[in-house]
Amino acid sequence: MMGSTILRYLRMYFALVRFSVSRALEFRFDFFFRFFMDLVYYGVTIGFFKVLYLHTPSLGGWREDQVLLFLAIALIIDSLYMTMFARNIWQIPAMINKGELDYHIVRPTFSMFFPLFKSFELASLINVVVGMVFFTYAINNYQGDLSLASMVLCVLLGLIGLVIFVCLGMFAVIPIFWTHSNFGFHMLFEALSNISERPEVIFRGLSHVILVTVLPFLVVTSFPARAIFGEIDLLNIAHAVAVLILMLLLLAVIWNRGIRAYSSASS
């Protein structure tokens, strides 16, 4: 029963991906520039740290090769987010305000499924490959010890980080159910999400506590990097899993409350 449900959702998801890919190839100009836009953004992010390391030997104890590896992980997570979720999450406020959510909540699926998965960005998927290439370069330049176990742990924590990031993105748009205002929270999320591109080790005291618990942006990217550096213990892994579970539960509760508060005169 559970297996067939998962298969049904997977089939639907791949149908949505096929549709998005054919649409992306229709608008080639946009496809091309979207790819370059992400590339420029990643270039600037790397350039920022390259310039900083011209003036300092380390940041919070992390060498340049460590920060490059951290950035590679951050870029892969970001490009996966951009590929699978970003556009969908950006469109949710308009969907709610225009009453277009009607089309999705009357379908015999989980009400969040279509709003969260309907668009798939092919151009950003190419940037996942770019991120992988950069990761390979960063791994080659990494001066510490590497092990298969640490790499596997990095991938697992990266996936956990991605889901946490999606939850945080959703928290930024769900208030629209009640506020009906479009971009205020979303802009705040944009500002906060930059934190995930900064190494955890530079944050201290209260800011660090907040950014690994209430607003766990540091868990998203720094924990996977720390796994590779061998700077993570069982307690950290349990912490990441606990944050993930709490975020998912909170998302389900708030979304369902939002759906109950939702009204429209559309469709």
Added chain:
Amino acid sequence: MIVLAAELKRLFAYRVQFWFELVVSSLVSLGVALIVWRAVFEAAGDRVIQGYTFEQMIIYVVIATFIGQAVRGSGTGTFARDIYDGAYTRYLIYPLSVYSYKFATFFARTAIAIGQLLLVFFVMYLFNLFPNDSSVTPFTVLLGLIVVVLASWVYFLMLVTVESVAFWADQAWSMSVMMNVCIVFFGGKLIPVDMFPDWLQTALNFSPFPLLIFAPIKIMQGDISSFLFVVSTLFGWSLLTLLVARFAVRRGTLRYSGVGI
């Protein structure tokens, strides 16, 4: 002025949006930037990096946060959106200049960011938070603001040029976002331009980027000797970008079709 006043009224009307977008977001960016620079100065162990003490860097980051917003006004997308949804027709029918109307709405955010910066300066002055070696004075701030207004005009024209691609292409926002990212980095919002490697600084001298954010900050920080050069170069860039923008918009208008206003 009427359009500017109406836009300001609109921005203040959505209070939650105003606080999150313009105040809390600015404070978050500012806080993160300060944490990064604290880490850099601690790790470097030097009191001065490339001519900046930590206190001077704090002032730089504070000014950069608000000037970065001021110069970029209402941000990307509004001109392209008008073209896509047909609202551009109103500039063709009404006795209304698209440049003056759009710039007035664009400038409302600039005005708010300038107001925020002045407020921050006032608070810093009130609590004596300016470092002893700071050269920020009301006069340097005034000169810096003149440059900011001119820089926001140049940025606006660059934006119109890039977004006029919407006359030809189905999506143009990625191009304007790309331009925005370049201006934030190469303009010096994240890192002062004089900390870039020499070859990059030389290359950037041939672009308007450092004039948009870095130059007004340096003037506010007391480097008023460059004021005339910056203003005259910005005038030059504004003429060039105006010519390019007008050409692009005129050619694009010939292709434009829209229903309703």
